[in-house]
Amino acid sequence: MKATLDEPGNNVLSPTKLAHVVLRTNNFDAMRAFYKTFLGATPAYENHFLCFLRYDDEHHRIGIINMPIGPKNAATSGLEHISFTFNTLDELAMxxxxxxxxxxxxxxxxxxxxxxxxxxxxxxxNTLETQVDNFGNDEAEAFMLSEAYSINPLGVDFTMKDLIARLQAGEDDRSIKQRPASGPRGLETIPL
Incomplete structure (x- = not known):
């Protein structure tokens, strides 16, 4: 049965997309400058306590609010990271x-x-991730259900120097994106 306003059903309708993230800070000028540079973003609106930044077709993706708050405490619950996707390894490297x-x-x-x-x-x-998808959605889902991912859901470290050298040598993207075999890995191995 199709959900209607009279009979909405039990399943919640998923949103179309994630629209934006808003960060509060007591370090407003540094945060505003950082995100403009980090994302190649331009202000959609800014004043002395608000900054809304855009870098794509959305009117704003990142908001920054200047608030009289204490410093961030990384040892408490909260947002882990925000991730931004690039289309290719060349874009990620650039x-x-x-x-x-x-x-x-x-x-x-x-x-x-x-x-x-x-x-x-x-x-x-705050932690920011820049990424490139290594597979299409079906392949990614299959990999995440694999034994290799179960043993090591965190991944295998690399250096950007090596990735760039492989790109400059003309190595195929698919080969570079292939995750090397690895053993178990836990949260204690993640650099902070």
Missing amino acids: SYLQRQKHGIEPFWCVNHGPTTSVYYHDPDG
Whole structure:
């Protein structure tokens, strides 16, 4: 039976997309400057306490609010990370090199299997992931149900220097995206 406003059913309708993320900070100027650089974003609106940034077809993807709050406590519950997708490994590598010119360095590069990912911290210590999908959705789902993923759901570390060298040597993207075999890996191995 099709859900209607009179009979909505029990399953909740999924949203079309994730529209935006809003961050609160007591470090407003640094956060605003960081996200403009990190995302190549432009302000859709900003004043002395609000900044809404856009970098694609959405009117704003990141909001930043200047609030009189204490510093972030990474040892408590909260948002783990925000992830941004690039279409190709070349785009991921190019954005890495461009960020590096602005002094923005990753703290972790890892092939999770479904994605090849590069992690950064913003000025407040929030974690940001930039990634490329390694498979289509069906293949990614199958990989996430595999024994290899069950043994190591976190992935295998790599260096951007090596990834860039492989790209420059003309190695096929599919080969670079292939996660190497590995043994078990737990949360204690993730760099902070």
